[in-house]
Amino acid sequence: MSAIEADIAEHEGLSVYAKERYYFSLRGLLTRLPGKLKDGFTFQQAAIPYVRSTGRRKQPALLQNDLPQEIAHIEHSDLLDLRRQAEKALLARKSGIERAAALDLKTYEEVFSFQERLLSEPPDPEHAAKIDKWIAADNHPESRRPSFQATAEDFASVLLHRLQKQAPKLDRNGYPTELRYPNGLGDQLPAFNAFRAWHSGWPWFWVRLRLPNSVLQSIFLLLLSHTGWNVGAVGSLTVDSFEHLQLGGYRLQGFKGKTDDETPVSEIPRHMKLLRKAVDLLLWNHRQLGLAGLIDPRIERRLWFGWQLDGFRATSNFINTTRMASWCERHNLPLFHASELRPLKAALTYLPQRDLEAVRILLGHQNLKTTDDYLKNTIFFRLNEAMMLEFQRRIETSITYAQGGESLLLKRALDLRHVDNALVPTGDGGACANILAGPGFPSKADNEPCAGLSCQAGLGCENYRLVVDTTTVEMALRTRLYYRSRWQSIYDVNPEAFSRLHLPRLLYIHVLLRIIWEQRPVIYENAEANLP
Structure with a gap:
């Protein structure tokens, strides 16, 4: 394959596009051959080292999550409360969809009964004669209203009686070819517009014969x-x-x-x-x-x-x-x-x-x-989003309260219930004694809280406290899960910052969790049990 590729690449009579098409066509043909080579590999496996790179690295795509985003915004006191609220919200959503579907079936039955009522009485002879004549006329488009006075129920009654008396001619899709109805029935007959298909109102008249x-x-x-x-x-x-x-x-x-x-x-x-x-x-x-x-x-x-x-x-x-x-x-x-x-x-x-x-x-x-x-990729992802947002909500509120008390909370429309007065978890198995006194950066204002990324970078931070309990270990487990799913994206944004800040933090978490798992297995298991 390598030799063939070289021959194609050196051919002067082929454009770049043609060369690529020839190469990929040949590769596709070879990799579809049955059997295995002497080394035990299939042709497809053997071709992998020779796959040409386009020079473009495909960014990892996030998996689609079909569950509603509202789950990620649930305010909660703990994981049990979050699960309870999430279950309630999802059940309400599912029940709402099922009630709407049930309403459609009820509407269908009501229209069915409405048509049965129209069929239980013969139409007015005078109206029936005029409507039959209008239906049979060839010089009127289907959408034109008739010149005589007749209600929507009059037209519906005549058409339904005709359908009951004799089956009309239908095209291959089931639409009548020799019948018509006037424009404007949708505002007067129940569910007429809801039962339309391809702008046609005939499904309403066929309710007793087919489903809309x-x-x-x-x-x-x-x-x-x-x-x-x-x-x-x-x-x-x-x-x-x-x-x-x-x-x-x-x-x-x-x-x-x-x-x-x-x-x-x-x-x-x-x-x-x-x-x-x-x-x-x-x-x-x-x-x-x-x-x-x-x-x-x-x-x-x-x-x-x-x-x-x-x-x-x-x-x-x-x-x-x-x-x-x-x-x-x-x-x-x-x-x-x-x-x-x-x-x-x-x-x-x-x-x-x-x-x-x-x-x-x-x-x-x-x-x-x-x-x-x-x-x-579905419910756990949404619950983790909710817990991360709740953590951010509490951090922001606690910082605001530390800076300006209740008056600043009211000014910024924050809730006093979200204030945490204890040590602030850093998400890596420890906590911070003073979130306003972290390592300084040129862009950091005096009253700006620390980003919490330098706890293990360089010489560390004097305000960092290693607090091994169920809460801090649980946060470390969550941070590890976050890095596991997002490290590539973080690296692509800023490789230098990833190596200087995130990588030491990630290694610290990995080692710490390993030690806790070996020496404090009960704490580790309790923290892990709190994960969704």
Whole structure:
């Protein structure tokens, strides 16, 4: 490979772009060869030392955290209080989403009943004749209002009776081809605009025959919230994914495309009426599409088909950004992504009893380490943010109080409850006796608090106190976790400062924690137990 690269690089008839394309194409071909070399390495492993560098170092990307940022802003007295408040906030968020989805199903039932009422009485003959004539006319665009007087209920009644009497001709997407309705019905018929699809109001008239997209979207969210599966697994559900339980309800299992295996089994027992209703409607919608001739239910077993424009070749994406924004706006909820529901379910499973095994079973992980890593990137990360912010809040308030008392606290809108009168923890296993008298820097004012980075730099600081207790060891553990996830970013910003200030601090923490772990294991274990 090295020789081939040299030949390509020396070829005068190729541009730089062409040389790079040839090189990467050849490398891709060679690394896909099966088998192993004599030294036991695969072709792909053997090629690693010869990978050309572009000269650009990719910055480490922060992992996405779908849990709400509000968790990081919770004020708390201790870790137990933080966990309790976080659980309460997450439960309120999950319940709010489920109530909104339940409201969509209730609205659907109300519209269904409204249409049943219209169908229970024949329309006014005079109005019916005029409306039938207007529908049959060819010289009016669909959006034009009729010249005669008729209410929205009159039009709805006539159209619903026609649909009940004879099935209309439909295009391949299920939209009628020989019917029309006047503009302006959305302001007069219940949930007409909420049931629109692709600017069409026909889904409202088909409520008794098919589900609107907004209802299918809410069913999708309800199943996400209940199962704790990822979005792709819920999207993979088919008719065959559901099994009726002997005592009522359903047992369901999906497919995880990411790991190419099945999801954990989830049950919807008989007493979960809302979820049972959601599944009943989902399966009914699939049967209705088959009866309308839009899909062949014997072959097409996928479920997530709504009002779409592709002839039912692919299932609908009910949780894309636009639809989620519309759904949240309709229910007056803060915007969220559907992918948030999985870590939300995991966090609510973990926080009450801190049962890692229960979370592993829920998420379908093969081992506890995977589950632990998942929680570290979701709920643990948010809790650590909250504790760091609380620490900063208390430091700022304590410094302000030391400088100017309660009057300065009031002036700066700080809370007296956040004042710590004891030694101030430095985050490295010790505490500071005077945060206003740290090592001086040219840019430091006389009344400016010390940054706390020079406790172990150079000759150290005379105000530093090594205080080994559960609190200071816990802070040292948290600082080590912080450096573990952020050291590269800190180094990239200022390598000289990293070597002079951060590296001695990091080494000090590492050695100190090792000594405490060996000689004071009870303190170490108690401090470690306080970590989320």
